[in-house]
Amino acid sequence: MEDFVYFFSFQDPNVVFVVLGISFLSISAAMVGTFTFLDKKALIGDAISHAVLPGVCLAFTFTGTKNPYWIVVGAFATGALATYAISWVTEHTKLKEDTVIAAVLSVFFGVGIVFMTKLQQTGNAAISGLDHFLFGNAISIVGEDILVYGSLALLTIFTLLIFYKEFKLLIFNRDFAVSVGFPVKSLQFIFNSLMVLAVVTGIQAIGVVLMAGLLITPVAAARFWTDRLGAMLFIAVIFALVSGVAGAYISFVFPNMPTGPWVVVVLSLVAFASFSFSHKKGLITRWYAKRKYQEQIHSDHILKSLYNVLENGGKGISLMELKKDFPGKDAETERSIKRLINKAYLSSNKDFIELADAGLSEARRIIRLHRLWELYLTEYMNIAPDHVHDTAEKMEHILTPEIEAKLEAYLDFPSTDPHQSIIPRDES
Amino acid sequence: MIQHTDAPVVEIHDLTVSYGQNPVLWNVDLTIPKGTLVGVLGPNGAGKSTLIRAIMGLMDFNSGYVKIFDQEVDDVRKRISYVPQRESVDWDFPSSALDIVMMGTYQRLGLFKRPGKKEKELALSCLEKVNMVPFAHRQISELSGGQQQRVFIARSLAQQADIYFMDEPFAGVDISTEKAIVNLLKEMAASGKTLVVVHHDIYSAAKYFDWLIMLNMHLVASGPTETVLTEALLRKTYGGKLSLLSDVGELIKKSSIDPLKD
Numbered sequence: 266m267e268d269f270v271y272f273f274s275f276q277d278p279n280v281v282f283v284v285l286g287i288s289f290l291s292i293s294a295a296m297v298g299t300f301t302f303l304d305k306k307a308l309i310g311d312a313i314s315h316a317v318l319p320g321v322c323l324a325f326t327f328t329g330t331k332n333p334y335w336i337v338v339g340a341f342a343t344g345a346l347a348t349y350a351i352s353w354v355t356e357h358t359k360l361k362e363d364t365v366i367a368a369v370l371s372v373f374f375g376v377g378i379v380f381m382t383k384l385q386q387t388g389n390a391a392i393s394g395l396d397h398f399l400f401g402n403a404i405s406i407v408g409e410d411i412l413v414y415g416s417l418a419l420l421t422i423f424t425l426l427i428f429y430k431e432f433k434l435l436i437f438n439r440d441f442a443v444s445v446g447f448p449v450k451s452l453q454f455i456f457n458s459l460m461v462l463a464v465v466t467g468i469q470a471i472g473v474v475l476m477a478g479l480l481i482t483p484v485a486a487a488r489f490w491t492d493r494l495g496a497m498l499f500i501a502v503i504f505a506l507v508s509g510v511a512g513a514y515i516s517f518v519f520p521n522m523p524t525g526p527w528v529v530v531v532l533s534l535v536a537f538a539s540f541s542f543s544h545k546k547g548l549i550t551r552w553y554a555k556r557k558y559q560e561q562i563h564s565d566h567i568l569k570s571l572y573n574v575l576e577n578g579g580k581g582i583s584l585m586e587l588k589k590d591f592p593g594k595d596a597e598t599e600r601s602i603k604r605l606i607n608k609a610y611l612s613s614n615k616d617f618i619e620l621a622d623a624g625l626s627e628a629r630r631i632i633r634l635h636r637l638w639e640l641y642l643t644e645y646m647n648i649a650p651d652h653v654h655d656t657a658e659k660m661e662h663i664l665t666p667e668i669e670a671k672l673e674a675y676l677d678f679p680s681t682d683p684h685q686s687i688i689p690r691d692e693s
Numbered sequence: 694m695i696q697h698t699d700a701p702v703v704e705i706h707d708l709t710v711s712y713g714q715n716p717v718l719w720n721v722d723l724t725i726p727k728g729t730l731v732g733v734l735g736p737n738g739a740g741k742s743t744l745i746r747a748i749m750g751l752m753d754f755n756s757g758y759v760k761i762f763d764q765e766v767d768d769v770r771k772r773i774s775y776v777p778q779r780e781s782v783d784w785d786f787p788s789s790a791l792d793i794v795m796m797g798t799y800q801r802l803g804l805f806k807r808p809g810k811k812e813k814e815l816a817l818s819c820l821e822k823v824n825m826v827p828f829a830h831r832q833i834s835e836l837s838g839g840q841q842q843r844v845f846i847a848r849s850l851a852q853q854a855d856i857y858f859m860d861e862p863f864a865g866v867d868i869s870t871e872k873a874i875v876n877l878l879k880e881m882a883a884s885g886k887t888l889v890v891v892h893h894d895i896y897s898a899a900k901y902f903d904w905l906i907m908l909n910m911h912l913v914a915s916g917p918t919e920t921v922l923t924e925a926l927l928r929k930t931y932g933g934k935l936s937l938l939s940d941v942g943e944l945i946k947k948s949s950i951d952p953l954k955d
Contacts, residue, residue, distance in 0.1 A: 446770035
């Protein structure tokens with residue numbers, strides 16, 4: 266708790282710098298990632314993030330220090346080379362893109378690991394902490410490093426905002442972008458460079474292995490919440506910020522803990538919550554909606570049962586009798602009855618159940634929809650009267666008042682259905 | 694039957710185009726007069742879309758050139774509008790119909806500038822012309838195929854161009870909408886715009902277009918509808934692929950070098 270207060274009260278200027286740095290790079294990664302995701306190039310982000318490793322090691326080998334400028338140059342160079350290699354091989358051979366990406370990724374990463382092992386064997390003291398570049402360590406970044414990575418991230422963010430409409434058009438409809446005379450090749454080059462830059466800015470804080478996660482996961486989660494590009498960018502940025510800062514905090518509390526994995530863990534939670542609970546497409550949301558719908562159907566059926574009793578001259582029915590109508594569903598039936606009583610649709614007197622006024626009106630509505638639909642099927646679609654019951658049984662729960670009004674108008678307010686049962690209406 | 698015109702708005706000279714290494718259009722040579730509504734007809738694989746895509750600079754030529762308004766296409770792009778095939782884009786893209794139509798204004802805005810109120814009003818007025826205002830804020834994946842097609846046409850209108858190239862704009866559009874759009878195109882042609890439309894139905898083509906281009910891997914006919922819509926030319930266009938051209942295409946496709954390019 267003390268750590269928490271210390272960290273988030275930002276009294277330590279080092280903490281402020283680290284948080285600022287990681288915020289910028291999370292924002293830039295999420296923004297570039299959003300466009301990469303929409304362009305269906307998520308895997309290329311992964312390839313780039315692995316391919317920057319040999320560049321980092323080469324920079325070490327030649328300078329002998331952890332100079333951030335050279336590291337960035339090296340990382341950018343091999344990252345860009347990998348991007349170019351992927352598009353060149355895909356274009357000039359019959360290999361499919363996913364094959365090429367997988368091959369390029371493993372070749373570059375393999376070479377990177379060879380370099381790294383070699384470096385570690387030299388015993389040079391300056392390279393201790395080189396393994397931070399694999400999984401990241403936000404808190405190990407100091408002074409100049411933050412300045413370099415932070416300004417690169419800012420550059421990426423601004424470039425993306427400047428070319429927002431161009432990139433949007435390029436990704437949605439490349440042919441159209443060409444036809445209006447946009448410099449498509451240059452734009453693509455700029456975008457590819459941004460993709461590499463976004464990865465490069467994260468190599469020390471998040472690490473090369475997991476940087477692809479920060480690129481793609483925020484937007485994948487944001488996709489569940491919106492279908493507008495602007496909102497998607499914004500939500501992805503928020504998700505990335507939260508996980509980036511959380512990762513930095515954890516590596517502040519446990520300095521030996523790599524940051525990258527923690528960022529990815531937090532991101533996974535966000536993503537998991539998104540596809541479970543998002544308002545339209547979430548798994549849990551859909552499960553809940555389905556359950557609600559089934560409950561409503563059951564209530565509708567109870568009302569219909571009671572209406573049948575009325576039609577046959579009865580007044581009401583005992584709970585025991587009612588349960589017999591729904592074998593194997595005693596618990597649901599009791600719950601539904603309770604709900605219907607609460608809504609004042611039913612009244613219950615010593616387990617003798619009757620329709621209240623509101624319930625009668627609702628039961629009439631359901632039966633009316635059922636019978637109107639049956640009549641519509643027989644009259645307008647020439648379906649035999651003995652074939653219409655099953656679909657009517659489903660439609661009665663979902664037809665809206667507007668469609669009901671249309672059905673009534675089409676059929677000219679009929680009095681009976683195809684089976685000569687009366688179509689009930691409220692007297693008014 | 695290839696009728697040329699003086700002072701054409703489109704001039705295509707000796708154009709040969711390959712798809713990869715497979716030649717799909719041979720030596721097309723034609724001119725189109727201003728203010729015409731032109732239909733491009735031909736069977737599947739005849740090169741209709743290829744012709745449009747080649748004109749728009751989306752494909753490399755093996756030979757020949759294209760001039761519009763007597764200039765290079767790249768120099769007059771602001772006066773040209775292109776409607777790609779509907780299936781060529783991913784409609785799951787996170788945008789509303791209005792967003793897509795606004796893309797038609799990007800060209801005039803140029804790089805860096807953001808569309809503002811003026812562009813939005815223009816886009817809405819274009820949506821109105823294709824009866825899509827009620828769907829302006831609908832996510833594009835929720836639109837029917839015909840509605841998506843109308844969004845594309847509205848985007849094209851928002852370009853306020855002088856010449857329009859439309860690739861199968863009536864695919865998936867219901868017949869009453871098709872007629873409404875044709876009337877719109879006829880009005881535009883009457884006001885001096887030129888429209889080149891890839892179409893697949895010969896019977897309606899006779900009623901819709903004043904000029905027809907008939908393709909079957911090569912140019913069969915180009916001229917006013919009443920002179921080129923003859924049984925003989927239709928048979929030449931639709932009477933199966935020219936087997937010799939197909940054979941030569943196969944030969945080139947299989948060879949390890951591209952004799953038309955290398």
